[in-house]
Amino acid sequence: MTKTKIALVQMKMTSDSKKNKYIALKNIKKAVKKGAKIICLPELFTLRYFCQVEKHSNFNLAEKIPGPTTEMFSSIAKSFRIILILPVFEKKASGFYHNTCVVINEKGQIIGKYRKMHVPDDPQFYEKFYFTPGDLGFKSFKTSSGNLGILICWDQWFPEAARLTVLKGAEILFYPTAIGWHPREKKKFGKSQLESWLSVQRSHAIANGVFVVAVNRVGTEKQGNKKLEFWGNSVVFDPSGNIIKKASQKEQIIICEIDLKKVEMSRRHWPFFRDRRIDHYKGLLKNPKEA
Amino acid sequence: MTKTKIALVQMKMTSDSKKNKYIALKNIKKAVKKGAKIICLPELFTLRYFCQVEKHSNFNLAEKIPGPTTEMFSSIAKSFRIILILPVFEKKASGFYHNTCVVINEKGQIIGKYRKMHVPDDPQFYEKFYFTPGDLGFKSFKTSSGNLGILICWDQWFPEAARLTVLKGAEILFYPTAIGWHPREKKKFGKSQLESWLSVQRSHAIANGVFVVAVNRVGTEKQGNKKLEFWGNSVVFDPSGNIIKKASQKEQIIICEIDLKKVEMSRRHWPFFRDRRIDHYKGLLKNPKEA
Numbered sequence: 001m002t003k004t005k006i007a008l009v010q011m012k013m014t015s016d017s018k019k020n021k022y023i024a025l026k027n028i029k030k031a032v033k034k035g036a037k038i039i040c041l042p043e044l045f046t047l048r049y050f051c052q053v054e055k056h057s058n059f060n061l062a063e064k065i066p067g068p069t070t071e072m073f074s075s076i077a078k079s080f081r082i083i084l085i086l087p088v089f090e091k092k093a094s095g096f097y098h099n100t101c102v103v104i105n106e107k108g109q110i111i112g113k114y115r116k117m118h119v120p121d122d123p124q125f126y127e128k129f130y131f132t133p134g135d136l137g138f139k140s141f142k143t144s145s146g147n148l149g150i151l152i153c154w155d156q157w158f159p160e161a162a163r164l165t166v167l168k169g170a171e172i173l174f175y176p177t178a179i180g181w182h183p184r185e186k187k188k189f190g191k192s193q194l195e196s197w198l199s200v201q202r203s204h205a206i207a208n209g210v211f212v213v214a215v216n217r218v219g220t221e222k223q224g225n226k227k228l229e230f231w232g233n234s235v236v237f238d239p240s241g242n243i244i245k246k247a248s249q250k251e252q253i254i255i256c257e258i259d260l261k262k263v264e265m266s267r268r269h270w271p272f273f274r275d276r277r278i279d280h281y282k283g284l285l286k287n288p289k290e291a
Numbered sequence: 292m293t294k295t296k297i298a299l300v301q302m303k304m305t306s307d308s309k310k311n312k313y314i315a316l317k318n319i320k321k322a323v324k325k326g327a328k329i330i331c332l333p334e335l336f337t338l339r340y341f342c343q344v345e346k347h348s349n350f351n352l353a354e355k356i357p358g359p360t361t362e363m364f365s366s367i368a369k370s371f372r373i374i375l376i377l378p379v380f381e382k383k384a385s386g387f388y389h390n391t392c393v394v395i396n397e398k399g400q401i402i403g404k405y406r407k408m409h410v411p412d413d414p415q416f417y418e419k420f421y422f423t424p425g426d427l428g429f430k431s432f433k434t435s436s437g438n439l440g441i442l443i444c445w446d447q448w449f450p451e452a453a454r455l456t457v458l459k460g461a462e463i464l465f466y467p468t469a470i471g472w473h474p475r476e477k478k479k480f481g482k483s484q485l486e487s488w489l490s491v492q493r494s495h496a497i498a499n500g501v502f503v504v505a506v507n508r509v510g511t512e513k514q515g516n517k518k519l520e521f522w523g524n525s526v527v528f529d530p531s532g533n534i535i536k537k538a539s540q541k542e543q544i545i546i547c548e549i550d551l552k553k554v555e556m557s558r559r560h561w562p563f564f565r566d567r568r569i570d571h572y573k574g575l576l577k578n579p580k581e582a
Binding site for chain 1: 408409410411413424425428429445448449450451454455458459460483486487490491493494497498531532533561562563564566567568569571572573574575576577578579582
């Protein structure tokens with residue numbers, strides 16, 4: 001059995017985290033009805049994207065792992081016998097907060113977690129204020145439905161992240177995401193930004209012979225006088241870089257059957273791994289000298 | 292002065308290497324008339340793509356550097372005061388042959404060479420038979436028209452190659468190339484293969500904030516009963532991944548003005564370099580354990 005069905009829950013977040021969890025549950029139920037075995041939620045799915053502003057009280061939103069959110073969704077995973085990819089704003093210890101994603105298996109057990117390694121900081125994406133960069137490295141998790149690599153949003157732009165996760169064994173890369181347009185930039189740069197985002201992920205699929213799955217939020221979120229328009233477009237690429245399914249910019253569940261045999265097939269026909277020059281890659285571990 | 296004009300000579304090769312050099316010269320003259328300062332020729336441009344077959348006598352086609360081809364084109368570079376990116380089938384020493392690219396400055400001096408680091412081997416692309424993998428590492432060359440990184444064809448599929456060359460200072464990545472379709476595969480996979488090729492290079496531009504220039508050959512080449520249809524589509528991407536110019540599948544010179552200021556601009560707005568996790572990239576230097 002190399003075939004499995006994955007679901008991408010592209011959702012809009014309210015300001016009420018209980019409600020967001022309820023919406024997620026409702027979508028999970030729909031996905032289960034359609035036969036999904038692995039279900040992925042968007043980055044920080046229980047919350048509006050609070051990183052639009054730097055506000056100390058937002059640290060109250062963080063929780064421990066295991067904690068209330070993982071407990072609720074562990075029992076959901078168990079009762080539906082599904083694998084859940086569950087983003088959580090994690091409090092590791094006082095002063096240590098992470099943008100984390102937990103993998104829960106069909107028995108309801110947490111089989112591991114990934115802490116976002118590359119943390120962005122851009123106007124209205126003030127993640128460096130909130131999140132300590134991940135300290136667990138790049139990870140792949142063995143499940144009954146294949147080896148799942150987890151990366152989060154900004155990690156998307158780093159070929160190193162995809163490569164390292166695949167070298168750990170991943171056959172599918174999941175990227176819970178919160179990406180969108182600054183409304184003032186959308187007209188001039190919006191199309192190019194979205195296409196760049198798709199192109200980079202497509203290339204991870206090709207360069208690594210791996211399925212790539214990005215799960216984004218939708219909706220325009222306001223924080224004071226600031227606004228972000230999350231662009232949806234959640235997408236599944238096969239290991240040759242073809243789009244299997246792609247969402248629009250609406251709330252949507254994407255259900256997609258994938259065949260893990262394609263991973264091996266793609267790596268045979270595009271045998272990049274054979275030819276990596278690991279004897280000459282040391283420079284990747286250094287920053288350049290001044291220039 | 293951050294602006295410069297580059298030319299991509301997309302050409303068809305004959306079985307006569309003198310004629311190919313003459314065609315290249317004719318194209319260089321045309322490009323010079325249009326103001327080109329940096330001119331790039333396709334991979335192994337003096338020759339039909341002999342790697343379609345494994346034939347020992349083909350090693351006779353290799354030459355030393357400096358040698359007849361670099362001498363001829365050094366004097367051309369000097370007389371037109373241009374920078375030339377000149378692929379050569381190089382004989383380093385008896386038994387050591389490389390797929391090489393030389394950079395010649397506007398004084399006619401060879402300022403450096405790059406030896407293809409990732410060597411492919413695929414039906415009708417039997418490069419491992421001919422070429423020892425490069426022993427000079429990844430390189431960028433400082434010129435009066437910017438820092439030029441050179442990579443060759445198969446290197447295109449390796450994000451490590453682009454990253455390392457940019458970490459050496461490259462502002463433009465040149466990829467002399469010989470890629471095409473197996474005629475029997477074209478109908479089923481041709482479109483997807485071409486798009487993958489474009490997508491991966493586009494992503495190098497985005498992930499590294501660098502201009503990417505691929506210069507391919509065109510024409511159908513027969514070797515015995517074997518055939519390859521080289522797909523042209525030579526292309527220039529700006530550092531945000533937008534296509535500035537792209538060729539069709541005909542013989543063609545692409546002339547393209549680029550502004551190196553865009554490199555800095557792109558890296559400010561997409562600050563990926565800031566966030567690389569060099570403390571966690573060691574795995575890139577290893578191959579995975581058995582699985």
